[in-house]
Amino acid sequence: MDSLLNYYNVPTTCVECGGVMIFVGVGEYHCEDCGAVAYDDYGKVRLYIEGHKGATAADVEKGTGVSQKNIMRMLKEDRIEVAEGSRAVLHCEMCGKVLKSGKYCPECAVKAHRKIEEQQRALLHKDMKVYGRQQEGEEGQRRFMRKH
């Protein structure tokens, strides 16, 4: 099962010396002690795509060992883009339009953003109500304590 925090297989310890791996940027990590270089899934995919323009998700999976699930996740998170003329296809989750990256086309992104804002506002409202109730509970408890 995927770890929520490390689903891109971020290297944390050096395979050469067991030292601590330090993030240096775009999916690349260097060992604090011996300077060995390692990549997380994103770094591996980035490197592969740089050398293999127009590669399909299957090509990338074969070349890097990174699962297609993670490759699709990177596309949706806007970390990588589908190359021009690539066979890998990504669709807008709302209207189904073909995309290069991300979850939504620009039009649906605006709609989705509005929806998220509404949801957040509704959540905030709910939190405030819960908070109010907790306050009442505390008041009641304090009165109870005083009696003893």
Ligand SMILES: [Zn+2]
């Ligand atoms: Zn090392």
Ligand SMILES: [Zn+2]
């Ligand atoms: Zn759309």
